[in-house]
Each structure stands twice: as C-alpha cells, then as structure tokens.
Amino acid sequence: MGKGTGIGKVRGLGPAHHGAHHWLLQRFTAVGNLVLMTWLGVSIVMLPDLGFETVSKWLAAPIPATAMVLLVVSTFWHARLGLQVLIEDYVHDTGSKFGTLVLLNLAAIGGAAFGIFAVARLALSGAA
Numbered sequence: 001m002g003k004g005t006g007i008g009k010v011r012g013l014g015p016a017h018h019g020a021h022h023w024l025l026q027r028f029t030a031v032g033n034l035v036l037m038t039w040l041g042v043s044i045v046m047l048p049d050l051g052f053e054t055v056s057k058w059l060a061a062p063i064p065a066t067a068m069v070l071l072v073v074s075t076f077w078h079a080r081l082g083l084q085v086l087i088e089d090y091v092h093d094t095g096s097k098f099g100t101l102v103l104l105n106l107a108a109i110g111g112a113a114f115g116i117f118a119v120a121r122l123a124l125s126g127a128a
Contacts, residue, residue: 022081029078036071056122065123072115080108 043064047054058064083104091097 022085026078026081026085029074029081032074033071033078036067036074039067040071056125059119059122060125062123065119068119069116072119073112076108076112076115080104 043058044050047058059068084101087097087100087104091100
C-alpha cells in the first residue's frame with residue numbers, strides 16, 4: 001500500500017508520535033537554564049566576597065535556595081533530554097539502547113538528587 005500523503009505524515013509526528021513534545025521540552029529547559037544561569041551569575045557578582053560563609057548565608061535565604069534547586073533540576077533534565085536523543089540516534093541494538101537509557105536516567109536522577117541534597121543542606125543549616 002501507499003505511504004500516505006505528506007500532510008498525513010506531518011500530523012502523525014513520525015514513527016514515534018511524540019517528537020514535537022520532546023523538542024519543546026528541550027527548548028523550554030534551555031530557556032529556563034538561560035534565565036536561571038543569568039540570575040546565578042548576577043547574584044554571584046553582587047556578593048561582597050566569594051567566601052564559604054558569605055555564599056552559605058546567601059544560599060540559606062529561601063529565594064536563592066529555591067532558584068538553585070530549580071537550576072539543578074532544569075540542568076539535569078535538559079542534559080537527560082539531549083543525551084536521550086543522542087543515544088536513540090546512535091545506539092542501534094535494542095538491548096544496548098535500553099541499558100544505556102536506564103543508566104542515563106539513573107545518572108540524571110542521581111545527579112539531580114545529589115544537587116538538591118547539597119542545596120538543601122546548605123539552605124537548612126542556617127549559614128552555620
């Protein structure tokens with residue numbers, strides 16, 4: 001039979017049927033990373049010094065701690081999305097692809113959890 005019309009292929013979003021969603025998520029996380037990294041850069045420059053006590057005291061405030069957690073989550077999510085596409089494009093064996101994606105997800109979740117834990121520990125220590 002035929003392969004369908006050109007518009008039919010576009011409406012189906014290709015064989016995976018979810019390409020546009022993944023592409024949009026990656027763009028949204030990229031914009032979020034840009035905004036949060038700009039905030040982080042400006043905030044760091046505005047600190048009087050970069051000593052541990054100063055940065056800990058700054059990070060103990062609710063707004064910087066929340067923004068740092070958002071930055072950690074957004075960065076690891078963005079990295080996971082990009083590396084997932086790379087793995088799906090270049091790892092052809094089904095078993096290897098599955099195993100690599102599992103390792104990628106574990107690494108992304110583990111890295112984000114460690115980053116959140118580090119920020120929470122500094123934020124909840126009260127700048128001790």
